[in-house]
Amino acid sequence: MKVQVLNLDGTAAGDVELSDDVFGLEPRADILHRVVTWQLENRRGIARKARERSDVARTGKKFGRQKGGGTARHGDRKAPIFIGGGKAHGPRVREFNISLNKKVRALGLKMALSSKAKGGLVVVESLELADAKTKVLVGTLAQAGFGKKVLVVDGDAVNEGFARAARNLIGINVLPAIGANVYDILKHDTLVLTRAAVEKLEARFNG
Numbered sequence: 001m002k003v004q005v006l007n008l009d010g011t012a013a014g015d016v017e018l019s020d021d022v023f024g025l026e027p028r029a030d031i032l033h034r035v036v037t038w039q040l041e042n043r044r045g046i047a048r049k050a051r052e053r054s055d056v057a058r059t060g061k062k063f064g065r066q067k068g069g070g071t072a073r074h075g076d077r078k079a080p081i082f083i084g085g086g087k088a089h090g091p092r093v094r095e096f097n098i099s100l101n102k103k104v105r106a107l108g109l110k111m112a113l114s115s116k117a118k119g120g121l122v123v124v125e126s127l128e129l130a131d132a133k134t135k136v137l138v139g140t141l142a143q144a145g146f147g148k149k150v151l152v153v154d155g156d157a158v159n160e161g162f163a164r165a166a167r168n169l170i171g172i173n174v175l176p177a178i179g180a181n182v183y184d185i186l187k188h189d190t191l192v193l194t195r196a197a198v199e200k201l202e203a204r205f206n207g
Contacts, residue, residue, distance in 0.1 A: 003018055006122060008124055010144035021206075023110075031108050032182060035182045046095070049093045050091050056085060113180075120191055123193050124192055129165060132165045150188055151173050151174075151187075153175050153201075155199070177201055
């Protein structure tokens with residue numbers, strides 16, 4: 001699959017051949033759903049467990065008379081209303097680390113890239129900016145017409161000047177190639193890959 005390569009301002013800079021094994025698959029909603037669910041489940045935090053009534057180390061001996069004491073008929077000091085007692089309906093530890101086969105994860109990323117290749121993929125020469133200023137970058141991206149929600153993926157490391165200029169821009173997110181993932185790719189309207197990112201992603205699957 002041959003795709004035109006652009007400069008950041010939208011002008012043409014040649015073309016690049018994309019691997020059909022990575023960018024030419026037919027996306028499947030069930031695979032993408034499984035991978036996105038796996039990602040989001042693994043992001044969830046785990047609550048700290050609270051000691052409930054059965055976890056508190058206190059005697060179970062009845063500490064007062066059943067009648068005549070003028071107070072409620074409590075059986076032991078582990079009740080939640082007492083200081084040091086167990087917590088009623090406290091948080092419990094829940095594990096969200098679901099497993100997913102590596103092959104399915106890799107296939108999901110290929111399908112996410114393929115879905116963008118059908119519409120929403122832009123390949124740029126590099127992220128080099130003559131003047132790495134946020135105001136300049138805003139004008140450059142507006143001229144290129146990439147859209148409002150853009151994910152920019154670079155090679156081994158993100159260009160430092162571009163990352164600094166894009167840091168405060170709403171809707172512009174930047175990742176190195178190793179950080180490319182299904183959820184972020186699908187969440188953005190436009191996926192911008194550098195030549196280096198294309199090479200890294202193809203090598204990641206061919207290796």
